[in-house]
Amino acid sequence: MQRVPSRLSVAVACLFSLAIVGCSTTPKKEQQPNGKKVSINPDPYPSTYSPIDGQPTIIRNVTILTGTGEKIDNGAIYFADGKVVALGADVDAPADAQVIDGKGKWVTPGIIDTHSHLGVYPNPSTRSHSDGNEMVNPVTAGVWAEHAVWPQDPGFGRALAGGVTSMQILPGSANLFGGRSVVLKNVPNRTMQDMKFPDAPHGLKMACGENPKRVYGEKGGPMTRMGNVAGYRQAWSDAQDYIVQWERYDREFDEGKNPKPPKRDLKLETLAGVLKGDILVHMHCYRADEMTVMMDVMKEFEYKIGTFHHAVEAYKVADKLKEQNVCSAMWADWWGFKMEAYDGIRENIPLVHQAGACAIVHSDSDLGIQRLNQEAAKAWSDGKRAGIEISQADAWQWLSANPAKALGIYDHTGSLEAGKNADVVLWSGDPFSTYSQAEKVYIDGGLAYDRANPEQWPVSDFELGQVGEGDIK
Amino acid sequence: MKLMLSLLATAVMSTSVWAENIAIMGGKVHTMTQLGTMEKATILIKDGKIAQIDSDLRVPDNYRKIDATGKVITPGFVGALTTLGLVEVSSSAGVVDSTVKKAGITKTGAALDVSYALNPDSSLVNISRVEGVTSAATTISNVDTLFYGQGAVMSLGEEPLLKAHAFMKVDVGSKGAEESGGSRAALWVALEAALAEAASVEGKLDAKDDWDGINSRADVAALKKVLSGKMPLFMQADRAADIRQVIAFKKRHPDINVVLVHGVEAWRVAKQLAAHKIPVIIDPEFNLPGGFDQLGATLANAARLEKAGVMVAIGMDTHNIRLAAQHAGNAVANGLSHDAGLASLTSAPAKILGMQDTIGSISQGKRADIVIWSGDPLEVTEAAEQVFVNGEPIKMESRQTKLRDRYLSSQKESHAQPTQYLRP
Incomplete structure (x- = not known):
C-alpha cells in the first residue's frame, strides 16, 4: 500500500497534535464550489473535560507501586496542579500541601480498563438502554460508541470506587467491525464530551468467532469463520480503494484540475484511519488459532492489531503474540460460557506475561470493573503457584501501564512518574487482598472519590430520589 | 507440603472399596459448629466420615498422617x-x-x-x-x-x-x-x-x-x-x-x-x-x-x-x-x-x-468433605491445596490444570514435537 500523505491523513494527525496551527479551524464540509480543497474534520466531537480542582497533596509512609515495575516501601508521592511532581523514599513538598499519612496503605496508578460497555450497556439494563451493538450489518465501522454513552449510568461511580480512573468504552462484539470506541476519564459528568479523554486516539472494535456468525448466520451471513475472514478482507480491500480515491483527489487538486471529491463513506473512513495507523484496533478474539489467522490478515493488509480482547487462549500462542507485538486483554478466570471460551485457564495472564508479551487485565463487566485489582491478584497468585514468579510491581502493569499503552495514552497516564497526570489511588492496604479497598481516588490530582466522605460519593441523576440514593455501593 | 502431596498421590489410586483412614493434623480448623475455630486440631477420617476432631488427639496406628500445620481447614x-x-x-x-x-x-x-x-x-x-x-x-x-x-x-x-x-x-x-x-x-x-x-x-x-x-x-x-x-x-x-x-x-x-x-x-x-x-x-x-x-x-x-x-x-x-x-x-x-x-x-x-x-461442617459423623487451604479461603490469593470428597483425597487435577501444564511445558523448552504430542 502506498503511504503518500493525504489531506485525510494530515487531518487525522491533528487528533494527536492539537498544537498544529489551523487544525481546530479546519473546514468541516466536503463540497466546495471551487478553489478550496475538501478535508475531513477528525475531531468533530471534541472533549470538554476539565479536571476537578485539586490541592497539592503529599502521601507519606506509604507503599507505592509505580506502575513501571518498581515498588517503593515506606515512600512518598507528591502531586500538584494535576501532575505527579515527585515520588521516592523521601520527597519534598511545600508547607501548605495537604499531608496524608499512608501508614499501612498502598498507592498505585489509577486502574485503566480497556474493555468496558458502561454507558452503552448501562444500568438499568432495559431494552431501551441497549445501545452497544448495531446489529443490522456485520460491518458497521461507521458507528461511534461515544454517540451512545449515557453518562448517567450508575456504573461509572461504582467503577470509581474500585480505583478505575480511565476506561475505553467499546461497541459490542456482534459485528465483524462494531464501530469506534471512546476513551473516557472516569469523572462522571453531564455529557460524554465532559468525560472524554483529551487527545486519546480512537479505537476500532472488531470481533472474531462465534458472535458474528451466530448473529448473522441466518441473516445473510457471515455464517462461518470462513465468512468472517472474507468479511474482514473485503472491507479492508474496500478501504484501500477508498484511500486511493482520496489520494487521487488530493493529487488532481494539487495539479489544478478542480476534481470532484469522492463521496464520503463513514464506514470506510474508519477503516482507512486504521490502515493509516491513526485508529487502534481492539479485536474480540478467543481462540489461539483464530488470533493467529487474524495476525495474518493484519499482515496481508498492513495494519496493526493493538489488542486481542478476552484472548482466552492467548497462553497457547503467547510467543506469536509477542513476535507481532499484540497485547492481550484478559479475564483472570472466566471460561466455558461458549465453545471458544472452553479452554480458559487461570494462568492465562501470567503465561502471556512470562512469554514477554503484553498482558492486560480487563473487565467487560459492570461488576468486574469494580475490583480489577482482585482479578490481577488472582492471576498473579495463580501464576506463582504454577511456578511463574512475577512481582506485584510488575503485575500492576496489567492494570495501568499496559492498558494505557494499548489505548495510546501512556504519555499522559498509566504510571506514577513526574510530569504525568496525577491519576492516583490510595488503598486501605495491599491491593492484592480481597479485603483492601480504594480509599481515595484522584484523577488529574482532583479527589474524585473519597470513601470516608459519603457526602461526596457520586450519585447519578438516575439514582436521585430513588431507593438506595447515596447508600454504600 | 511437597511431602504431603506426594503421599497423597499414592493415595489417589485407592478406591472407595477400601478407603484408608486418614488423620489431618495440626491445621487451623473452622468446624462451622458450636466449637467454632480450633487453632490446632486433628481430624480423623474413617470410612468416608469424620470419626473424630479434637485439639489433643492421639492418632491410632492404622491412620495415614497428613501434616497440615500452618494450613487452614474448612468443610468442603x-x-x-x-x-x-x-x-x-x-x-x-x-x-x-x-x-x-x-x-x-x-x-x-x-x-x-x-x-x-x-x-x-x-x-x-x-x-x-x-x-x-x-x-x-x-x-x-x-x-x-x-x-x-x-x-x-x-x-x-x-x-x-x-x-x-x-x-x-x-x-x-x-x-x-x-x-x-x-x-x-x-x-x-x-x-x-x-x-x-x-x-x-x-x-x-x-x-x-x-x-x-x-x-x-x-x-x-x-x-x-x-x-x-x-x-x-x-x-x-x-x-x-x-x-x-x-x-x-x-x-x-x-x-x-x-x-x-x-x-x-x-x-x-x-x-x-x-x-x-x-x-x-x-x-x-x-x-x-x-x-x-x-x-x-x-x-x-x-x-x-x-x-x-x-x-x-x-x-x-x-x-x-x-x-x-x-x-x-x-x-x-x-x-x-x-x-x-x-x-x-x-x-x-x-x-x-x-x-x-x-x-457443611466438620464434626463427628459428617461426611468427610474437607479442604486444606494455603490460608484464609476468602482471600483471592489463597487456594485449596488438597480436597477430600467423601473421605478420599481427590487428584488435584482438571482439564484446566492439564492445559496449563501442557503449555507451561511448551513455553519452558522448545520441543521437537508439536504441542499435541505433549502429555502433561
Missing part, C-alpha cells in the same frame, strides 16, 4: 444455587439440561426432576472441586413455566446424587411475572392456585383418574412435597415489595419451607425475614440497579442481613461457582463477619438444603 464448600452437572458449555453447544422448553409431562414445571440429569463426568466437576467446592445445589435455570422443577444436591465426587427432590425454585419477581402473562397480578394468583390445587388432591393421583388441572398429575405429586415442607421452596425476588409478598406467603403457608433467593433488596426487609426465619441466598457483589427491582442494590446487603439475624448463603454461579469464596470475601470486606462469610459457603447452604447432618 456447598454451592448454594448452581446448574452443575446439567451444563457443559452454555451457548450453542448441544443439550443443556438446565434449560427446559415446553415439556408434555408438566404444566406448571413442578414435576421436572434434575436428579436424572446429573453428569459427574462434566469438566466443571473437577474444575470446581479442585478449588474447594465439594457439593452443590443444582437445578434448572431456564424454563417457561411457573416452577423450575425439582432440584438436587450433588456431590462433586464419584457418586453425584446426594439428595433428589431437594428444593424447588419459583421466581416471584419480574422474570416470573413475564412468564405468567406479564404481571405480578397474574403470577401470584397462579402460584396460589397451583398450590391450592395440589393441596386439594387427597393421596396420589392415579393414571386412570380423570384429571384436568392447572398442574399435571406429576406436578401435583411434586407440589405435595413443597406443601408439606419436605422440599424447600426457593422464592426468587429482588424488589422489597416482592420480598414482603414472600413474607406474607410464608404467613399464609407456615408449613412451607421458604427460602429467599437473589434478594438484592433483602436488607430493606431484613428484620421481617429474620422474624419469619427465612434464610436468603444472595450474590453480595450485586450493587447495581440492573432494573427497577434492584434500585436498593448495595454491597452492604449481606452485612445488614447478618446484623438483623438472617441466615445468609452465598454462591450463585455454575462455571465459576469456585468464585463464591471471593464473593463471600467481598461481603466480609463490606461488613459481614468472617465467620458468617465462611458459614455462607458451608453450614448455611447445608442447612437451607436440609443437609446439615451430612455436609
Whole structure:
C-alpha cells in the first residue's frame, strides 16, 4: 500500500497534535464550489473535560507501586496542579500541601480498563438502554460508541470506587467491525464530551468467532469463520480503494484540475484511519488459532492489531503474540460460557506475561470493573503457584501501564512518574487482598472519590430520589 | 507440603472399596459448629466420615498422617444455587439440561426432576472441586413455566446424587411475572392456585383418574412435597415489595419451607425475614440497579442481613461457582463477619438444603468433605491445596490444570514435537 500523505491523513494527525496551527479551524464540509480543497474534520466531537480542582497533596509512609515495575516501601508521592511532581523514599513538598499519612496503605496508578460497555450497556439494563451493538450489518465501522454513552449510568461511580480512573468504552462484539470506541476519564459528568479523554486516539472494535456468525448466520451471513475472514478482507480491500480515491483527489487538486471529491463513506473512513495507523484496533478474539489467522490478515493488509480482547487462549500462542507485538486483554478466570471460551485457564495472564508479551487485565463487566485489582491478584497468585514468579510491581502493569499503552495514552497516564497526570489511588492496604479497598481516588490530582466522605460519593441523576440514593455501593 | 502431596498421590489410586483412614493434623480448623475455630486440631477420617476432631488427639496406628500445620481447614464448600452437572458449555453447544422448553409431562414445571440429569463426568466437576467446592445445589435455570422443577444436591465426587427432590425454585419477581402473562397480578394468583390445587388432591393421583388441572398429575405429586415442607421452596425476588409478598406467603403457608433467593433488596426487609426465619441466598457483589427491582442494590446487603439475624448463603454461579469464596470475601470486606462469610459457603447452604447432618461442617459423623487451604479461603490469593470428597483425597487435577501444564511445558523448552504430542 502506498503511504503518500493525504489531506485525510494530515487531518487525522491533528487528533494527536492539537498544537498544529489551523487544525481546530479546519473546514468541516466536503463540497466546495471551487478553489478550496475538501478535508475531513477528525475531531468533530471534541472533549470538554476539565479536571476537578485539586490541592497539592503529599502521601507519606506509604507503599507505592509505580506502575513501571518498581515498588517503593515506606515512600512518598507528591502531586500538584494535576501532575505527579515527585515520588521516592523521601520527597519534598511545600508547607501548605495537604499531608496524608499512608501508614499501612498502598498507592498505585489509577486502574485503566480497556474493555468496558458502561454507558452503552448501562444500568438499568432495559431494552431501551441497549445501545452497544448495531446489529443490522456485520460491518458497521461507521458507528461511534461515544454517540451512545449515557453518562448517567450508575456504573461509572461504582467503577470509581474500585480505583478505575480511565476506561475505553467499546461497541459490542456482534459485528465483524462494531464501530469506534471512546476513551473516557472516569469523572462522571453531564455529557460524554465532559468525560472524554483529551487527545486519546480512537479505537476500532472488531470481533472474531462465534458472535458474528451466530448473529448473522441466518441473516445473510457471515455464517462461518470462513465468512468472517472474507468479511474482514473485503472491507479492508474496500478501504484501500477508498484511500486511493482520496489520494487521487488530493493529487488532481494539487495539479489544478478542480476534481470532484469522492463521496464520503463513514464506514470506510474508519477503516482507512486504521490502515493509516491513526485508529487502534481492539479485536474480540478467543481462540489461539483464530488470533493467529487474524495476525495474518493484519499482515496481508498492513495494519496493526493493538489488542486481542478476552484472548482466552492467548497462553497457547503467547510467543506469536509477542513476535507481532499484540497485547492481550484478559479475564483472570472466566471460561466455558461458549465453545471458544472452553479452554480458559487461570494462568492465562501470567503465561502471556512470562512469554514477554503484553498482558492486560480487563473487565467487560459492570461488576468486574469494580475490583480489577482482585482479578490481577488472582492471576498473579495463580501464576506463582504454577511456578511463574512475577512481582506485584510488575503485575500492576496489567492494570495501568499496559492498558494505557494499548489505548495510546501512556504519555499522559498509566504510571506514577513526574510530569504525568496525577491519576492516583490510595488503598486501605495491599491491593492484592480481597479485603483492601480504594480509599481515595484522584484523577488529574482532583479527589474524585473519597470513601470516608459519603457526602461526596457520586450519585447519578438516575439514582436521585430513588431507593438506595447515596447508600454504600 | 511437597511431602504431603506426594503421599497423597499414592493415595489417589485407592478406591472407595477400601478407603484408608486418614488423620489431618495440626491445621487451623473452622468446624462451622458450636466449637467454632480450633487453632490446632486433628481430624480423623474413617470410612468416608469424620470419626473424630479434637485439639489433643492421639492418632491410632492404622491412620495415614497428613501434616497440615500452618494450613487452614474448612468443610468442603456447598454451592448454594448452581446448574452443575446439567451444563457443559452454555451457548450453542448441544443439550443443556438446565434449560427446559415446553415439556408434555408438566404444566406448571413442578414435576421436572434434575436428579436424572446429573453428569459427574462434566469438566466443571473437577474444575470446581479442585478449588474447594465439594457439593452443590443444582437445578434448572431456564424454563417457561411457573416452577423450575425439582432440584438436587450433588456431590462433586464419584457418586453425584446426594439428595433428589431437594428444593424447588419459583421466581416471584419480574422474570416470573413475564412468564405468567406479564404481571405480578397474574403470577401470584397462579402460584396460589397451583398450590391450592395440589393441596386439594387427597393421596396420589392415579393414571386412570380423570384429571384436568392447572398442574399435571406429576406436578401435583411434586407440589405435595413443597406443601408439606419436605422440599424447600426457593422464592426468587429482588424488589422489597416482592420480598414482603414472600413474607406474607410464608404467613399464609407456615408449613412451607421458604427460602429467599437473589434478594438484592433483602436488607430493606431484613428484620421481617429474620422474624419469619427465612434464610436468603444472595450474590453480595450485586450493587447495581440492573432494573427497577434492584434500585436498593448495595454491597452492604449481606452485612445488614447478618446484623438483623438472617441466615445468609452465598454462591450463585455454575462455571465459576469456585468464585463464591471471593464473593463471600467481598461481603466480609463490606461488613459481614468472617465467620458468617465462611458459614455462607458451608453450614448455611447445608442447612437451607436440609443437609446439615451430612455436609457443611466438620464434626463427628459428617461426611468427610474437607479442604486444606494455603490460608484464609476468602482471600483471592489463597487456594485449596488438597480436597477430600467423601473421605478420599481427590487428584488435584482438571482439564484446566492439564492445559496449563501442557503449555507451561511448551513455553519452558522448545520441543521437537508439536504441542499435541505433549502429555502433561
